[in-house]
Amino acid sequence: MEITIGPLSAIPPGEGRAFEVGSERIAVFVTREGRVFATQASCPHRGGPLVDGLLGGCTLICPLHAQKFNLETGEALSGGEGLKTYPVRLSATNQILVRIEGGVG
Amino acid sequence: MQKKRKLVLIGNGMAGVRTVEEILARGGADQFEITIFGDEPYGNYNRILLSEVLNGSQDPSEIFLNPLAWYRENGVQLHAGVRARAIHRHSRQVTGDHGVVAPYDNLIIATGSSPYIPPIQGVRLEGGREKPGVFVFRSLDDCHKIAQYARGKRSAAVIGGGLLGLEAARGLQNFGLDVHVVHISGHLMGQQLDATAGGILRTTLEQLGVTVHLNKSTKEVLGDDRVTGLRFADDETLACDLVVISAGIRPNVEIALRAGLTVERGIVVDNHMRSPDDPRVYAVGECAQHRGQVYGLVAPLWEQGKVLADHITKRNEKASYAGSKVSTKLKVMGIQLASMGITEPADDRDEIVQFLEPKKGTYKKLIIRDGRLLGGILLGDVSKAAYLMQAFDKSTPLPEERLSLLFDIGAPSPQATIEEMPQGMQVCNCNGVTKEGLVACVRSGKRTLRTVMDATRAGMGCGACKQLVSEVVAWACGGAAEQDPAASYYVPGVPLSKPELVQAIRERRLRSVSAVFRELAGGNEDPGSKPGLASLLRTLWHHEYDDERDARFINDRVHANIQKDGTFSVIPQIAGGITSAAQLRRIADVVDKYRVPLVKLTGGQRIDLLGVKKEDLPAVWRDLEMPSGFAYGKSYRTCKSCVGSDFCRYGLGDSIALAVKIEDRFQGMDTPAKLKLATAGCPRNCSEAMVKDVGAVAVEGGKWEIYVGGAAGAHVRKGDVLCTVDAHEDVLRLMGRFIQYYRENARYLERTYGFVERVGIQKIRAVVVDDSEGIAARLDEEMRKTVEAYRDPWREAYAPATPNQFRSVLPIVQ
Ligand SMILES: Cc1cc2nc3c(=O)[nH]c(=O)nc-3n(C[C@H](O)[C@H](O)[C@H](O)COP(=O)(O)OP(=O)(O)OC[C@H]3O[C@@H](n4cnc5c(N)ncnc54)[C@H](O)[C@@H]3O)c2cc1C
Ligand code: SF4
Ligand code: FES
Numbered sequence: 001m002e003i004t005i006g007p008l009s010a011i012p013p014g015e016g017r018a019f020e021v022g023s024e025r026i027a028v029f030v031t032r033e034g035r036v037f038a039t040q041a042s043c044p045h046r047g048g049p050l051v052d053g054l055l056g057g058c059t060l061i062c063p064l065h066a067q068k069f070n071l072e073t074g075e076a077l078s079g080g081e082g083l084k085t086y087p088v089r090l091s092a093t094n095q096i097l098v099r100i101e102g103g104v105g
Numbered sequence: 106m107q108k109k110r111k112l113v114l115i116g117n118g119m120a121g122v123r124t125v126e127e128i129l130a131r132g133g134a135d136q137f138e139i140t141i142f143g144d145e146p147y148g149n150y151n152r153i154l155l156s157e158v159l160n161g162s163q164d165p166s167e168i169f170l171n172p173l174a175w176y177r178e179n180g181v182q183l184h185a186g187v188r189a190r191a192i193h194r195h196s197r198q199v200t201g202d203h204g205v206v207a208p209y210d211n212l213i214i215a216t217g218s219s220p221y222i223p224p225i226q227g228v229r230l231e232g233g234r235e236k237p238g239v240f241v242f243r244s245l246d247d248c249h250k251i252a253q254y255a256r257g258k259r260s261a262a263v264i265g266g267g268l269l270g271l272e273a274a275r276g277l278q279n280f281g282l283d284v285h286v287v288h289i290s291g292h293l294m295g296q297q298l299d300a301t302a303g304g305i306l307r308t309t310l311e312q313l314g315v316t317v318h319l320n321k322s323t324k325e326v327l328g329d330d331r332v333t334g335l336r337f338a339d340d341e342t343l344a345c346d347l348v349v350i351s352a353g354i355r356p357n358v359e360i361a362l363r364a365g366l367t368v369e370r371g372i373v374v375d376n377h378m379r380s381p382d383d384p385r386v387y388a389v390g391e392c393a394q395h396r397g398q399v400y401g402l403v404a405p406l407w408e409q410g411k412v413l414a415d416h417i418t419k420r421n422e423k424a425s426y427a428g429s430k431v432s433t434k435l436k437v438m439g440i441q442l443a444s445m446g447i448t449e450p451a452d453d454r455d456e457i458v459q460f461l462e463p464k465k466g467t468y469k470k471l472i473i474r475d476g477r478l479l480g481g482i483l484l485g486d487v488s489k490a491a492y493l494m495q496a497f498d499k500s501t502p503l504p505e506e507r508l509s510l511l512f513d514i515g516a517p518s519p520q521a522t523i524e525e526m527p528q529g530m531q532v533c534n535c536n537g538v539t540k541e542g543l544v545a546c547v548r549s550g551k552r553t554l555r556t557v558m559d560a561t562r563a564g565m566g567c568g569a570c571k572q573l574v575s576e577v578v579a580w581a582c583g584g585a586a587e588q589d590p591a592a593s594y595y596v597p598g599v600p601l602s603k604p605e606l607v608q609a610i611r612e613r614r615l616r617s618v619s620a621v622f623r624e625l626a627g628g629n630e631d632p633g634s635k636p637g638l639a640s641l642l643r644t645l646w647h648h649e650y651d652d653e654r655d656a657r658f659i660n661d662r663v664h665a666n667i668q669k670d671g672t673f674s675v676i677p678q679i680a681g682g683i684t685s686a687a688q689l690r691r692i693a694d695v696v697d698k699y700r701v702p703l704v705k706l707t708g709g710q711r712i713d714l715l716g717v718k719k720e721d722l723p724a725v726w727r728d729l730e731m732p733s734g735f736a737y738g739k740s741y742r743t744c745k746s747c748v749g750s751d752f753c754r755y756g757l758g759d760s761i762a763l764a765v766k767i768e769d770r771f772q773g774m775d776t777p778a779k780l781k782l783a784t785a786g787c788p789r790n791c792s793e794a795m796v797k798d799v800g801a802v803a804v805e806g807g808k809w810e811i812y813v814g815g816a817a818g819a820h821v822r823k824g825d826v827l828c829t830v831d832a833h834e835d836v837l838r839l840m841g842r843f844i845q846y847y848r849e850n851a852r853y854l855e856r857t858y859g860f861v862e863r864v865g866i867q868k869i870r871a872v873v874v875d876d877s878e879g880i881a882a883r884l885d886e887e888m889r890k891t892v893e894a895y896r897d898p899w900r901e902a903y904a905p906a907t908p909n910q911f912r913s914v915l916p917i918v919q
Contacts, residue, residue: 014655056630
């Protein structure tokens with residue numbers, strides 16, 4: 001199902017914010033060019049808060065040990081486990097919509 | 106199938122292991138079971154690069170030619186760290202330390218040589234133990250020991266002005282030491298140079314800051330429990346903190362001698378590199394003596410290894426070594442040098458062709474007999490070296506036009522010269538790579554210098570051939586090689602060095618990180634490059650900087666230090682470590698109210714509240730009513746102080762008041778890496794000011810010594826004295842000027858200890874104290890602007906800078 005997470009304005013350009021969706025946490029990132037990505041919120045390496053990372057293009061660097069990820073594909077660019085990604089789009093009123101399988105847990 | 110022969114090698118060094126590689130290349134793995142004794146506890150490494158390791162330009166881990174895995178993969182048994190003690194020729198076995206016994210059918214001795222220690226008094230302590238501060242320079246261990254000891258010392262002497270001594274001197278300079286070279290004869294590098302060339306080299310070295318003492322015979326190493334200086338035969342003395350003895354080498358022959366093999370200067374071998382006393386035993390490398398010659402450079406050893414391998418594998422039992430003509434291209438302290446054969450005419454028939462331009466440090470001299478080259482020296486300009494070395498090696502007749510031997514007349518492009526170079530000519534002597542080999546590598550698709558070097562190892566030895574390798578690669582690429590994404594960029598994502606980047610930013614007036622990416626990096630945002638750019642832009646633009654928060658590392662977005670569980674640590678400002686009951690009470694209340702799990706006193710005399718939730722940060726700051734202590738950024742961190750003259754009975758100066766003024770001035774300032782300061786009221790140094798990035802120590806007479814470049818973390822270094830000044834105000838001014846110079850010239854994340862060692866304290870002193878470049882006023886002005894632009898970031902508790910700046914998770918509105 002697709003759920004509305006909140007307004008685009010909740011996230012400053014070039015950064016990310018985490019959202020609580022049921023029992024899950026989802027990280028949403030907005031690049032400086034205005035692209036939006038949604039992924040799991042905690043780093044598969046040691047649970048670092050990904051939204052506190054550094055973002056450029058669609059590459060994100062985790063703040064704890066600098067593992068790199070491609071936010072579009074979820075691929076781990078420095079080896080190791082990749083990220084779970086979610087399809088995401090903006091509504092006509094600039095609300096962020098994320099598609100989650102099986103609904104909210 | 107035939108049973109494999111047992112082959113034992115003594116000496117896991119450059120010649121021995123290269124010989125084993127040659128044997129394996131000839132199918133030796135099917136013929137031999139190979140065992141190696143090596144008394145160094147590592148795989149084989151490139152000894153030539155030790156100078157680079159010592160001077161810090163090469164990481165020790167990068168000089169290994171054969172890592173331990175290589176031995177495993179090739180089925181070679183290595184006894185690393187095991188010294189062979191005896192060869193028993195009747196029972197055909199070698200015994201070593203730790204009870205290791207290895208039987209052999211064939212034995213190769215490749216024990217290399219050891220540094221020669223001339224008979225000088227006081228080299229050892231009474232009782233014969235090593236005297237702290239006396240070193241030799243031969244192995245990786247020696248490098249580590251020298252590097253460890255040199256930190257924080259002031260001066261060093263090298264005994265011996267030969268090639269190795271000068272390399273050692275260069276390495277020592279990089280520790281910020283005053284370096285002296287003490288040489289027994291009248292000119293440097295007597296083996297490779299004549300007196301004229303030696304004189305030019307001496308002048309060039311002195312310009313580089315090395316003091317050269319000629320005709321000095323060292324009689325004694327002074328110091329009762331560690332080195333304090335040298336005494337010479339003329340009774341003059343030289344004070345120094347450490348000494349490196351580089352007075353020549355002696356082949357390691359004891360083990361062969363005791364086994365009853367013929368030994369003169371080295372272990373005597375025939376044209377198959379075999380001992381005349383025992384057909385099962387070979388010797389190769391610096392320990393071997395062939396036709397009266399012992400070699401001390403690698404190129405001849407490679408030739409010996411090939412012959413030995415051909416013979417022992419029976420691939421070519423007629424293979425015969427005819428001796429090597431020694432010609433080398435060297436880099437001595439960055440000065441280009443090629444030398445071959447003799448340095449002075451030996452006969453009336455000998456013709457000398459020479460050119461001298463002392464001002465430029467250029468000297469060329471050739472010795473010709475019967476139209477053939479017998480010897481030569483090229484100093485400063487080695488453009489003709491490739492041709493001349495070839496002519497020397499092959500004894501080819503020289504053209505009648507002697508001038509063309511020294512210069513490219515009518516300037517044919519270097520292209521033509523490389524075109525003419527024979528295919529099989531060796532370009533890299535260290536790793537035996539020919540022109541042909543380089544061309545084949547380029548054809549296989551490697552089109553940058555770096556990738557070709559990685560693939561062939563060309564240029565990765567002593568590095569003297571790098572220029573030629575790059576020319577050959579460029580030629581093979583049909584003009585120019587593709588550019589390497591150079592290691593010289595300030596940040597990886599923008600292809601400019603720091604000075605180029607600063608210039609571009611100023612010219613185009615780029616005030617934000619995104620503007621830099623847009624204008625200078627084709628719009629590609631590299632996340633890892635953002636914080637470095639943000640720091641630089643703020644340094645350049647002060648409050649005119651367009652502060653995009655996403656360019657900051659998380660610590661600088663929320664003004665606290667992220668912990669492993671995603672919480673933060675909060676350290677309020679406590680200037681000079683001086684606090685009050687009211688402050689402590691507020692801190693205690695905050696700890697209770699926000700259930701701060703850990704309160705800790707830091708090494709910088711601050712109080713650290715650990716485990717604060719992101720959400721709580723603004724409230725914690727508000728309740729503390731204290732400004733940020735900046736314990737999270739690549740910025741000025743703290744200035745701690747001792748109690749100083751107000752209370753301490755030894756105090757000479759008011760260290761507390763100075764620390765408070767320092768903090769007030771430099772608080773929050775961006776710097777290339779973190780900056781920790783301290784002040785001490787006397788040289789007892791209770792606040793460790795001498796090992797801080799910047800420190801001030803009160804000394805007799807109401808003066809202050811300013812130290813820079815100290816460190817006491819993973820890296821320990823005593824700071825260098827920048828200058829001595831009279832008043833607090835002078836301390837602030839000079840510290841500020843040094844910090845600004847560091848901000849403008851250091852690489853991102855380069856701590857002051859690295860910066861001071863890289864630039865050199867002499868240079869820094871000249872610029873910062875003596876204003877040698879006329880920039881002191883500008884540095885002071887930039888510093889003033891920076892100080893003015895300061896704003897306590899914890900004010901963001903009242904006005905967040907970005908939406909949800911302090912929220913770790915947001916609920917969704919369903
Ligand atoms: C700092 C430095 C810079 C140099 N620069 C250059 C240069 O620019 N160009 C150049 O051509 N040459 C240079 N050289 C010289 C070059 O490194 C040597 O010629 C070469 O390493 C000699 O090789 P080898 O195998 O004979 O000796 P080594 O490489 O010394 O190997 C001998 C090995 O045998 C071990 N060993 C000795 N006795 C025993 C035993 N009983 N049991 C077990 N192991 C034993 C030793 O520990 C050592 O590891 C330089 C040397 C140094 C030290
Ligand atoms: S450094 Fe000197 S003045 Fe400061 S506390 Fe120590 S002894 Fe006293
Ligand atoms: S937790 Fe993300 S890199 Fe370690």
